[in-house]
Amino acid sequence: MSNIQSEIKFLIELDENRVPEKLAWTAKDGGVELEESKAIMLSIWDSKAQETLRIDLWTKDMPVDEMKLFFHQTLVAMSDTFQRATNDEKMTATMKDFCDYFAEKLELKQ
Numbered sequence: 001m002s003n004i005q006s007e008i009k010f011l012i013e014l015d016e017n018r019v020p021e022k023l024a025w026t027a028k029d030g031g032v033e034l035e036e037s038k039a040i041m042l043s044i045w046d047s048k049a050q051e052t053l054r055i056d057l058w059t060k061d062m063p064v065d066e067m068k069l070f071f072h073q074t075l076v077a078m079s080d081t082f083q084r085a086t087n088d089e090k091m092t093a094t095m096k097d098f099c100d101y102f103a104e105k106l107e108l109k110q
Contacts, residue, residue, distance in 0.1 A: 038062040
């Protein structure tokens with residue numbers, strides 16, 4: 001019996017100061033091939049150390065208004081994932097309330 005594997009790749013082009021200029025990602029199983037992006041946030045759980053490792057990258061030309069939207073949508077997605085992972089309805093509702101507050105304070109249009 002063989003294991004099924006799937007691969008996701010990130011390609012980061014850096015300037016002379018090692019600041020990202022271009023980001024692209026590939027996930028062949030998802031039909032994505034070198035799709036450009038302006039930001040990536042990746043969280044990895046280190047079970048031994050009981051801590052989250054993170055890679056947060058964005059290009060020099062990522063507009064601040066898009067970054068605000070990116071954060072809001074990421075927070076909403078994290079709330080949904082938290083719900084699926086824990087079934088904690090009460091905390092999910094609290095997280096969603098914060099997402100609404102975040103969007104309101106940043107004047108993001110829904």
